[in-house]
Amino acid sequence: xxxxxxxxxxxxxxxxxxxxxxxxxxxxxxxxxxxxxxxxxxxxxxxxxxxxxxxxxxxxxxxxxxxxxxxxxxxxxxxxxxxxxxxxxxxxxxxxxxxxxxxxxxxxxxxxxxxxxxxxxxxxxxxxxxxxxxxxxxxxxxxxxxxxxxxxxxxxxxxxxxxxxxxxxxxxxxxxxxxxxxxxxxxxxxxxxxxxxxxxxxxxxxxxxxxxxxxxxxxxxxxxxxxxxxxxxxxxxxxxxxxxxxxxxxxxxxxxxxxxxxxxxxxxxxxxxxxxxxxxxxxxxxxxxxxxxxxxxxxxxxxxxxxxxxxxxxxxxxxxxxxxxxxxxxxxxxxxxxxxxxxxxxxxxxxxxxxxxxxxxxxxxxxxxxxxxxxxxxxxxxxxxxxxxxxxxxxxxxxxxxxxxxxxxxxxxxxxxxxxxxxxxxxxxxx
Ligand code: AMP
Ligand code: GLY
Numbered sequence: 545x546x547x548x549x550x551x552x553x554x555x556x557x558x559x560x561x562x563x564x565x566x567x568x569x570x571x572x573x574x575x576x577x578x579x580x581x582x583x584x585x586x587x588x589x590x591x592x593x594x595x596x597x598x599x600x601x602x603x604x605x606x607x608x609x610x611x612x613x614x615x616x617x618x619x620x621x622x623x624x625x626x627x628x629x630x631x632x633x634x635x636x637x638x639x640x641x642x643x644x645x646x647x648x649x650x651x652x653x654x655x656x657x658x659x660x661x662x663x664x665x666x667x668x669x670x671x672x673x674x675x676x677x678x679x680x681x682x683x684x685x686x687x688x689x690x691x692x693x694x695x696x697x698x699x700x701x702x703x704x705x706x707x708x709x710x711x712x713x714x715x716x717x718x719x720x721x722x723x724x725x726x727x728x729x730x731x732x733x734x735x736x737x738x739x740x741x742x743x744x745x746x747x748x749x750x751x752x753x754x755x756x757x758x759x760x761x762x763x764x765x766x767x768x769x770x771x772x773x774x775x776x777x778x779x780x781x782x783x784x785x786x787x788x789x790x791x792x793x794x795x796x797x798x799x800x801x802x803x804x805x806x807x808x809x810x811x812x813x814x815x816x817x818x819x820x821x822x823x824x825x826x827x828x829x830x831x832x833x834x835x836x837x838x839x840x841x842x843x844x845x846x847x848x849x850x851x852x853x854x855x856x857x858x859x860x861x862x863x864x865x866x867x868x869x870x871x872x873x874x875x876x877x878x879x880x881x882x883x884x885x886x887x888x889x890x891x892x893x894x895x896x897x898x899x900x901x902x903x904x905x906x907x908x909x910x911x912x913x914x915x916x917x918x919x920x921x922x923x924x925x926x927x928x929x930x931x932x933x934x935x936x937x938x939x940x941x942x943x944x945x946x947x948x949x950x951x952x953x954x955x956x957x958x959x960x961x962x963x964x965x966x967x968x969x970x971x972x973x974x975x
Pocket of ligand 1: 669702706738822
Protein backbone atom coordinates (compact mmCIF):
# COMPACT_ATOMS: atom_id res chain seq x y z
CA UNK A 545 0.00 0.00 0.00
CA UNK A 546 1.30 3.44 -0.87
CA UNK A 547 2.04 5.68 2.08
CA UNK A 548 2.56 9.44 1.81
CA UNK A 549 2.20 11.48 -1.32
CA UNK A 550 -0.52 9.50 -3.03
CA UNK A 551 -1.90 10.49 -6.39
CA UNK A 552 -5.62 9.92 -6.55
CA UNK A 553 -7.97 9.98 -9.51
CA UNK A 554 -11.54 11.13 -8.85
CA UNK A 555 -13.97 10.12 -11.60
CA UNK A 556 -16.80 12.53 -12.36
CA UNK A 557 -17.48 16.22 -12.69
CA UNK A 558 -20.39 17.12 -10.42
CA UNK A 559 -20.75 18.73 -7.01
CA UNK A 560 -20.22 15.37 -5.33
CA UNK A 561 -16.92 14.94 -7.14
CA UNK A 562 -15.78 18.46 -6.26
CA UNK A 563 -16.51 17.64 -2.61
CA UNK A 564 -14.57 14.37 -2.94
CA UNK A 565 -11.59 16.09 -4.61
CA UNK A 566 -11.67 18.94 -2.06
CA UNK A 567 -11.67 16.47 0.83
CA UNK A 568 -8.94 14.25 -0.63
CA UNK A 569 -6.73 17.22 -1.55
CA UNK A 570 -6.73 18.29 2.13
CA UNK A 571 -5.38 14.93 3.26
CA UNK A 572 -1.77 14.99 4.39
CA UNK A 573 -1.42 11.63 2.65
CA UNK A 574 -2.25 13.06 -0.78
CA UNK A 575 0.15 14.75 -3.20
CA UNK A 576 -2.21 15.31 -6.12
CA UNK A 577 -5.81 14.72 -7.10
CA UNK A 578 -6.64 14.21 -10.75
CA UNK A 579 -10.28 14.79 -11.64
CA UNK A 580 -11.78 13.34 -14.81
CA UNK A 581 -13.33 15.41 -16.21
CA UNK A 582 -13.85 17.76 -13.24
CA UNK A 583 -15.30 21.27 -13.55
CA UNK A 584 -14.29 24.89 -13.02
CA UNK A 585 -14.28 24.32 -9.26
CA UNK A 586 -11.89 21.38 -9.28
CA UNK A 587 -9.70 23.27 -11.80
CA UNK A 588 -9.16 25.99 -9.19
CA UNK A 589 -8.68 23.66 -6.22
CA UNK A 590 -5.12 23.50 -4.80
CA UNK A 591 -3.38 20.18 -5.54
CA UNK A 592 -6.12 19.24 -8.05
CA UNK A 593 -5.79 18.90 -11.80
CA UNK A 594 -8.56 18.28 -14.31
CA UNK A 595 -7.99 15.70 -17.02
CA UNK A 596 -10.21 15.71 -20.08
CA UNK A 597 -11.56 12.17 -19.87
CA UNK A 598 -15.29 11.67 -19.47
CA UNK A 599 -16.76 9.48 -16.70
CA UNK A 600 -18.41 7.32 -19.39
CA UNK A 601 -15.11 6.59 -21.13
CA UNK A 602 -14.05 3.44 -19.28
CA UNK A 603 -11.17 2.66 -21.63
CA UNK A 604 -9.90 6.22 -21.31
CA UNK A 605 -10.14 6.13 -17.51
CA UNK A 606 -8.26 2.84 -17.18
CA UNK A 607 -5.58 4.12 -19.59
CA UNK A 608 -5.32 7.36 -17.63
CA UNK A 609 -5.00 5.58 -14.27
CA UNK A 610 -2.26 3.35 -15.64
CA UNK A 611 -0.40 6.11 -17.52
CA UNK A 612 -0.44 8.41 -14.48
CA UNK A 613 0.39 5.54 -12.08
CA UNK A 614 -2.31 6.71 -9.69
CA UNK A 615 -2.38 5.03 -6.29
CA UNK A 616 -6.15 5.06 -5.98
CA UNK A 617 -9.27 5.76 -8.03
CA UNK A 618 -12.41 7.10 -6.34
CA UNK A 619 -15.48 6.76 -8.55
CA UNK A 620 -18.26 9.32 -8.08
CA UNK A 621 -21.19 8.53 -10.40
CA UNK A 622 -23.20 5.33 -10.75
CA UNK A 623 -22.86 4.74 -14.48
CA UNK A 624 -19.16 3.77 -14.56
CA UNK A 625 -19.67 1.62 -11.44
CA UNK A 626 -22.59 -0.25 -13.00
CA UNK A 627 -20.58 -0.59 -16.22
CA UNK A 628 -17.75 -2.26 -14.31
CA UNK A 629 -15.05 0.41 -14.01
CA UNK A 630 -13.83 -0.93 -10.67
CA UNK A 631 -13.51 -4.46 -12.11
CA UNK A 632 -11.67 -3.09 -15.13
CA UNK A 633 -9.26 -1.17 -12.91
CA UNK A 634 -8.65 -4.26 -10.76
CA UNK A 635 -7.68 -6.20 -13.90
CA UNK A 636 -5.03 -3.54 -14.47
CA UNK A 637 -3.92 -3.73 -10.80
CA UNK A 638 -5.27 -0.27 -10.00
CA UNK A 639 -6.78 0.18 -6.52
CA UNK A 640 -10.27 1.60 -6.72
CA UNK A 641 -12.98 2.63 -4.29
CA UNK A 642 -16.48 1.58 -5.28
CA UNK A 643 -18.47 -1.62 -5.76
CA UNK A 644 -17.90 -4.14 -8.52
CA UNK A 645 -20.41 -4.25 -11.38
CA UNK A 646 -22.04 -7.30 -9.79
CA UNK A 647 -22.62 -5.42 -6.53
CA UNK A 648 -23.53 -2.11 -8.23
CA UNK A 649 -26.33 -3.94 -10.04
CA UNK A 650 -28.46 -3.09 -7.00
CA UNK A 651 -28.63 0.42 -8.46
CA UNK A 652 -28.26 -0.55 -12.11
CA UNK A 653 -31.46 -2.59 -12.21
CA UNK A 654 -34.42 -1.65 -10.04
CA UNK A 655 -36.06 -4.95 -11.01
CA UNK A 656 -33.01 -6.83 -9.76
CA UNK A 657 -32.86 -4.74 -6.59
CA UNK A 658 -36.52 -5.36 -5.79
CA UNK A 659 -36.16 -9.08 -6.35
CA UNK A 660 -33.07 -9.08 -4.10
CA UNK A 661 -34.83 -7.17 -1.31
CA UNK A 662 -37.92 -9.39 -1.40
CA UNK A 663 -35.86 -12.59 -1.60
CA UNK A 664 -33.89 -11.61 1.50
CA UNK A 665 -36.83 -10.28 3.49
CA UNK A 666 -35.40 -6.74 3.62
CA UNK A 667 -38.26 -4.27 4.21
CA UNK A 668 -39.51 -2.68 0.97
CA UNK A 669 -42.77 -2.08 -0.90
CA UNK A 670 -44.39 -4.80 -3.03
CA UNK A 671 -43.79 -4.59 -6.78
CA UNK A 672 -44.27 -6.42 -10.05
CA UNK A 673 -41.99 -6.23 -13.10
CA UNK A 674 -43.02 -6.23 -16.78
CA UNK A 675 -41.48 -6.07 -20.22
CA UNK A 676 -44.84 -6.41 -22.00
CA UNK A 677 -47.04 -3.33 -22.10
CA UNK A 678 -50.38 -5.19 -22.16
CA UNK A 679 -49.40 -7.29 -19.17
CA UNK A 680 -48.31 -4.15 -17.31
CA UNK A 681 -51.58 -2.35 -18.11
CA UNK A 682 -53.63 -5.40 -17.08
CA UNK A 683 -51.76 -5.52 -13.76
CA UNK A 684 -52.38 -1.80 -13.28
CA UNK A 685 -56.14 -2.37 -13.71
CA UNK A 686 -56.04 -5.12 -11.09
CA UNK A 687 -54.50 -2.88 -8.42
CA UNK A 688 -56.67 -1.05 -5.91
CA UNK A 689 -54.12 1.76 -5.35
CA UNK A 690 -52.17 3.72 -7.98
CA UNK A 691 -48.60 2.37 -8.08
CA UNK A 692 -45.32 4.22 -8.61
CA UNK A 693 -44.05 3.51 -12.15
CA UNK A 694 -40.30 3.00 -12.57
CA UNK A 695 -38.03 2.34 -15.51
CA UNK A 696 -35.78 -0.46 -14.28
CA UNK A 697 -32.45 0.80 -15.60
CA UNK A 698 -30.35 3.91 -14.99
CA UNK A 699 -32.22 7.01 -16.13
CA UNK A 700 -30.23 9.80 -14.47
CA UNK A 701 -32.73 9.96 -11.62
CA UNK A 702 -35.63 10.67 -13.97
CA UNK A 703 -37.10 7.19 -14.47
CA UNK A 704 -39.52 7.27 -11.53
CA UNK A 705 -43.06 8.55 -11.99
CA UNK A 706 -45.11 9.02 -8.85
CA UNK A 707 -48.49 8.96 -10.57
CA UNK A 708 -51.56 10.39 -8.85
CA UNK A 709 -54.13 8.65 -11.07
CA UNK A 710 -54.35 5.31 -12.88
CA UNK A 711 -54.45 7.22 -16.20
CA UNK A 712 -51.16 8.93 -15.37
CA UNK A 713 -49.67 5.58 -14.45
CA UNK A 714 -50.87 4.05 -17.74
CA UNK A 715 -49.34 6.93 -19.69
CA UNK A 716 -46.06 6.48 -17.83
CA UNK A 717 -46.06 2.74 -18.58
CA UNK A 718 -46.59 3.40 -22.31
CA UNK A 719 -43.95 6.13 -22.36
CA UNK A 720 -41.40 3.84 -20.76
CA UNK A 721 -42.11 0.53 -22.53
CA UNK A 722 -43.41 1.69 -25.92
CA UNK A 723 -41.99 5.18 -26.58
CA UNK A 724 -38.76 4.23 -24.81
CA UNK A 725 -38.57 7.64 -23.21
CA UNK A 726 -35.62 6.40 -21.17
CA UNK A 727 -34.13 4.23 -23.93
CA UNK A 728 -33.04 0.76 -22.90
CA UNK A 729 -33.34 1.74 -19.23
CA UNK A 730 -37.06 1.31 -19.89
CA UNK A 731 -36.98 -2.16 -21.42
CA UNK A 732 -38.43 -3.29 -18.11
CA UNK A 733 -40.92 -1.45 -15.92
CA UNK A 734 -41.75 -1.80 -12.23
CA UNK A 735 -45.17 -1.13 -10.79
CA UNK A 736 -44.41 -0.51 -7.16
CA UNK A 737 -46.59 -0.06 -4.12
CA UNK A 738 -46.62 3.61 -3.23
CA UNK A 739 -45.18 4.21 0.21
CA UNK A 740 -45.97 7.19 2.39
CA UNK A 741 -43.93 8.93 5.05
CA UNK A 742 -40.87 11.11 5.47
CA UNK A 743 -37.99 10.19 3.22
CA UNK A 744 -34.40 9.94 4.35
CA UNK A 745 -31.13 8.80 2.80
CA UNK A 746 -28.87 6.64 4.94
CA UNK A 747 -25.35 6.21 3.58
CA UNK A 748 -22.75 3.76 4.84
CA UNK A 749 -19.09 3.06 4.14
CA UNK A 750 -18.85 -0.69 3.50
CA UNK A 751 -15.86 -3.04 3.37
CA UNK A 752 -17.67 -6.18 2.22
CA UNK A 753 -18.41 -7.34 5.75
CA UNK A 754 -18.60 -4.39 8.11
CA UNK A 755 -20.08 -0.96 7.66
CA UNK A 756 -20.04 2.51 9.19
CA UNK A 757 -23.16 4.64 8.85
CA UNK A 758 -22.46 8.29 7.98
CA UNK A 759 -24.24 11.23 9.60
CA UNK A 760 -27.62 11.42 7.89
CA UNK A 761 -28.21 14.23 5.42
CA UNK A 762 -31.74 14.99 4.40
CA UNK A 763 -32.21 15.88 0.74
CA UNK A 764 -34.76 18.26 -0.80
CA UNK A 765 -35.68 16.61 -4.09
CA UNK A 766 -38.41 18.90 -5.38
CA UNK A 767 -37.59 21.99 -7.41
CA UNK A 768 -39.96 24.33 -5.61
CA UNK A 769 -40.12 25.81 -2.13
CA UNK A 770 -42.31 23.87 0.25
CA UNK A 771 -41.36 20.66 -1.58
CA UNK A 772 -43.54 21.21 -4.64
CA UNK A 773 -42.86 20.93 -8.37
CA UNK A 774 -40.86 18.39 -10.35
CA UNK A 775 -38.37 15.97 -8.84
CA UNK A 776 -34.74 16.96 -9.31
CA UNK A 777 -31.39 15.40 -8.51
CA UNK A 778 -31.61 17.35 -5.25
CA UNK A 779 -31.89 21.10 -4.54
CA UNK A 780 -30.17 21.10 -1.17
CA UNK A 781 -29.43 18.99 1.87
CA UNK A 782 -28.80 19.40 5.55
CA UNK A 783 -27.54 17.67 8.68
CA UNK A 784 -28.69 16.94 11.33
CA UNK A 785 -32.07 15.71 10.24
CA UNK A 786 -34.64 15.54 13.03
CA UNK A 787 -36.16 12.43 11.47
CA UNK A 788 -32.88 10.56 11.16
CA UNK A 789 -31.75 10.25 14.76
CA UNK A 790 -29.27 7.73 16.18
CA UNK A 791 -32.01 5.19 16.83
CA UNK A 792 -33.14 5.28 13.21
CA UNK A 793 -29.57 4.97 11.88
CA UNK A 794 -29.07 1.96 14.13
CA UNK A 795 -32.33 0.39 13.03
CA UNK A 796 -31.60 0.85 9.31
CA UNK A 797 -28.09 -0.49 9.89
CA UNK A 798 -29.51 -3.61 11.51
CA UNK A 799 -32.58 -4.19 9.32
CA UNK A 800 -31.24 -3.06 5.94
CA UNK A 801 -27.47 -2.53 5.62
CA UNK A 802 -26.28 -5.58 7.59
CA UNK A 803 -28.55 -8.14 5.85
CA UNK A 804 -27.75 -6.60 2.47
CA UNK A 805 -23.99 -6.94 3.01
CA UNK A 806 -24.43 -10.47 4.35
CA UNK A 807 -26.55 -11.51 1.36
CA UNK A 808 -24.16 -9.98 -1.18
CA UNK A 809 -21.23 -11.71 0.52
CA UNK A 810 -23.11 -15.02 0.45
CA UNK A 811 -23.77 -14.48 -3.24
CA UNK A 812 -20.06 -13.98 -3.93
CA UNK A 813 -20.25 -10.26 -4.68
CA UNK A 814 -19.10 -8.50 -1.51
CA UNK A 815 -20.03 -4.82 -1.40
CA UNK A 816 -17.11 -2.42 -1.00
CA UNK A 817 -17.81 1.26 -1.32
CA UNK A 818 -20.65 3.53 -0.30
CA UNK A 819 -24.09 1.98 -0.03
CA UNK A 820 -26.86 4.56 -0.16
CA UNK A 821 -30.23 3.41 1.10
CA UNK A 822 -33.14 5.64 0.11
CA UNK A 823 -35.65 4.98 2.90
CA UNK A 824 -39.30 5.82 3.45
CA UNK A 825 -40.27 5.96 7.11
CA UNK A 826 -43.70 4.36 6.90
CA UNK A 827 -46.05 3.64 9.78
CA UNK A 828 -44.95 0.00 9.43
CA UNK A 829 -41.30 0.98 9.84
CA UNK A 830 -38.48 2.06 7.53
CA UNK A 831 -38.69 0.58 4.03
CA UNK A 832 -36.19 0.69 1.16
CA UNK A 833 -37.27 2.78 -1.84
CA UNK A 834 -34.01 2.26 -3.69
CA UNK A 835 -30.35 1.49 -3.30
CA UNK A 836 -27.66 3.64 -4.84
CA UNK A 837 -24.12 2.32 -5.18
CA UNK A 838 -22.34 5.62 -4.52
CA UNK A 839 -22.29 8.84 -2.53
CA UNK A 840 -25.35 11.07 -2.86
CA UNK A 841 -25.36 14.42 -4.61
CA UNK A 842 -25.85 16.90 -2.87
CA UNK A 843 -25.68 14.85 0.36
CA UNK A 844 -21.90 14.49 -0.05
CA UNK A 845 -21.47 18.26 -0.03
CA UNK A 846 -22.96 18.22 3.49
CA UNK A 847 -21.43 15.04 4.88
CA UNK A 848 -17.78 15.15 3.76
CA UNK A 849 -17.07 18.56 5.32
CA UNK A 850 -18.11 16.94 8.63
CA UNK A 851 -15.61 14.08 8.30
CA UNK A 852 -12.75 14.55 10.74
CA UNK A 853 -10.89 11.33 9.92
CA UNK A 854 -8.74 11.33 6.79
CA UNK A 855 -10.95 10.14 3.91
CA UNK A 856 -7.98 8.21 2.49
CA UNK A 857 -7.84 6.16 5.69
CA UNK A 858 -11.55 5.41 5.43
CA UNK A 859 -11.32 4.44 1.77
CA UNK A 860 -8.32 2.21 2.50
CA UNK A 861 -10.28 0.49 5.27
CA UNK A 862 -13.18 -0.18 2.89
CA UNK A 863 -10.91 -1.63 0.22
CA UNK A 864 -8.79 -3.66 2.65
CA UNK A 865 -11.67 -4.93 4.79
CA UNK A 866 -10.47 -3.25 7.99
CA UNK A 867 -13.41 -0.96 8.69
CA UNK A 868 -14.20 -2.63 12.03
CA UNK A 869 -10.74 -1.67 13.31
CA UNK A 870 -10.87 1.89 11.95
CA UNK A 871 -12.13 4.74 14.06
CA UNK A 872 -14.15 7.22 11.99
CA UNK A 873 -14.79 10.57 13.65
CA UNK A 874 -17.25 13.27 12.58
CA UNK A 875 -17.49 16.91 13.60
CA UNK A 876 -20.41 17.50 15.93
CA UNK A 877 -21.75 20.33 13.79
CA UNK A 878 -24.64 21.21 11.54
CA UNK A 879 -24.11 21.52 7.78
CA UNK A 880 -26.30 22.89 5.02
CA UNK A 881 -25.84 22.95 1.27
CA UNK A 882 -28.03 24.94 -1.10
CA UNK A 883 -27.99 24.07 -4.80
CA UNK A 884 -28.05 26.77 -7.45
CA UNK A 885 -29.39 25.47 -10.76
CA UNK A 886 -29.49 26.95 -14.24
CA UNK A 887 -32.59 28.30 -16.00
CA UNK A 888 -34.90 25.56 -17.22
CA UNK A 889 -33.61 22.88 -14.82
CA UNK A 890 -34.71 20.06 -14.59
CA UNK A 891 -36.64 20.18 -17.87
CA UNK A 892 -34.40 22.03 -20.32
CA UNK A 893 -30.74 22.79 -20.62
CA UNK A 894 -29.62 26.36 -21.18
CA UNK A 895 -26.71 28.18 -22.80
CA UNK A 896 -23.64 28.89 -20.67
CA UNK A 897 -23.79 32.16 -18.72
CA UNK A 898 -21.10 33.80 -16.60
CA UNK A 899 -21.12 33.27 -12.83
CA UNK A 900 -20.09 36.08 -10.46
CA UNK A 901 -19.76 36.43 -6.70
CA UNK A 902 -17.98 33.14 -6.02
CA UNK A 903 -15.18 34.82 -4.04
CA UNK A 904 -17.65 36.88 -2.05
CA UNK A 905 -19.52 33.72 -1.03
CA UNK A 906 -16.26 32.00 -0.07
CA UNK A 907 -14.99 34.99 1.91
CA UNK A 908 -18.29 34.98 3.77
CA UNK A 909 -17.36 31.54 5.11
CA UNK A 910 -19.07 29.23 2.60
CA UNK A 911 -17.48 26.43 0.64
CA UNK A 912 -18.78 26.64 -2.91
CA UNK A 913 -18.75 23.25 -4.60
CA UNK A 914 -19.08 23.41 -8.35
CA UNK A 915 -21.22 21.02 -10.39
CA UNK A 916 -22.13 22.04 -13.95
CA UNK A 917 -19.49 24.72 -14.47
CA UNK A 918 -16.75 25.31 -17.01
CA UNK A 919 -14.13 27.98 -17.61
CA UNK A 920 -14.63 30.18 -20.66
CA UNK A 921 -11.74 32.64 -21.11
CA UNK A 922 -10.84 31.98 -17.50
CA UNK A 923 -14.30 32.93 -16.22
CA UNK A 924 -16.56 30.32 -14.59
CA UNK A 925 -19.71 29.75 -16.64
CA UNK A 926 -22.71 27.49 -16.14
CA UNK A 927 -22.47 24.19 -18.00
CA UNK A 928 -25.25 21.99 -16.71
CA UNK A 929 -28.47 21.74 -14.72
CA UNK A 930 -27.19 21.85 -11.20
CA UNK A 931 -24.44 24.50 -11.19
CA UNK A 932 -23.23 25.03 -7.62
CA UNK A 933 -23.76 23.68 -4.13
CA UNK A 934 -23.07 26.31 -1.48
CA UNK A 935 -22.17 24.71 1.85
CA UNK A 936 -21.87 26.20 5.32
CA UNK A 937 -21.15 24.63 8.71
CA UNK A 938 -22.11 25.98 12.14
CA UNK A 939 -22.82 24.71 15.62
CA UNK A 940 -26.55 25.16 15.11
CA UNK A 941 -28.58 24.16 12.08
CA UNK A 942 -30.30 27.56 11.86
CA UNK A 943 -26.94 29.35 11.72
CA UNK A 944 -25.60 26.97 9.06
CA UNK A 945 -28.76 27.56 7.01
CA UNK A 946 -28.44 31.34 7.35
CA UNK A 947 -24.78 31.21 6.30
CA UNK A 948 -25.42 28.99 3.27
CA UNK A 949 -28.35 31.13 2.09
CA UNK A 950 -26.26 34.30 2.60
CA UNK A 951 -23.56 32.73 0.42
CA UNK A 952 -26.11 31.97 -2.29
CA UNK A 953 -27.34 35.58 -2.18
CA UNK A 954 -23.82 36.76 -3.10
CA UNK A 955 -23.64 34.62 -6.23
CA UNK A 956 -25.27 35.66 -9.49
CA UNK A 957 -25.87 34.21 -12.91
CA UNK A 958 -28.69 34.72 -15.40
CA UNK A 959 -31.69 32.50 -14.72
CA UNK A 960 -30.33 31.07 -11.47
CA UNK A 961 -32.82 28.96 -9.52
CA UNK A 962 -32.50 28.03 -5.87
CA UNK A 963 -34.73 27.36 -2.90
CA UNK A 964 -34.69 29.72 0.06
CA UNK A 965 -36.26 27.16 2.40
CA UNK A 966 -33.50 24.52 2.44
CA UNK A 967 -33.07 23.41 6.08
CA UNK A 968 -35.18 26.34 7.21
CA UNK A 969 -38.52 24.68 7.79
CA UNK A 970 -36.62 22.23 9.93
CA UNK A 971 -34.52 24.83 11.72
CA UNK A 972 -37.72 26.44 12.95
CA UNK A 973 -38.94 23.31 14.70
CA UNK A 974 -35.62 22.55 16.35
CA UNK A 975 -34.56 23.99 19.71
P1 AMP B 1 -35.78 7.10 -6.90
O1 AMP B 1 -35.20 7.57 -8.21
O2 AMP B 1 -36.03 5.64 -6.84
O3 AMP B 1 -35.07 7.71 -5.74
O4 AMP B 1 -37.21 7.78 -6.83
C1 AMP B 1 -37.37 9.16 -6.91
C2 AMP B 1 -38.36 9.59 -5.89
O5 AMP B 1 -39.63 9.01 -6.16
C3 AMP B 1 -38.04 9.14 -4.49
O6 AMP B 1 -37.14 9.98 -3.87
C4 AMP B 1 -39.40 9.17 -3.85
O7 AMP B 1 -39.74 10.48 -3.46
C5 AMP B 1 -40.31 8.74 -4.96
N1 AMP B 1 -40.60 7.30 -4.85
C6 AMP B 1 -39.91 6.27 -5.38
N2 AMP B 1 -40.46 5.09 -5.05
C7 AMP B 1 -41.53 5.36 -4.30
C8 AMP B 1 -42.53 4.57 -3.65
N3 AMP B 1 -42.53 3.25 -3.72
N4 AMP B 1 -43.49 5.22 -2.98
C9 AMP B 1 -43.52 6.57 -2.90
N5 AMP B 1 -42.61 7.37 -3.49
C10 AMP B 1 -41.62 6.79 -4.18
N1 GLY C 1 -29.57 13.19 -3.99
C1 GLY C 1 -30.01 11.98 -4.55
C2 GLY C 1 -29.00 11.12 -5.14
O1 GLY C 1 -27.81 11.34 -5.06
O2 GLY C 1 -29.39 10.10 -5.71
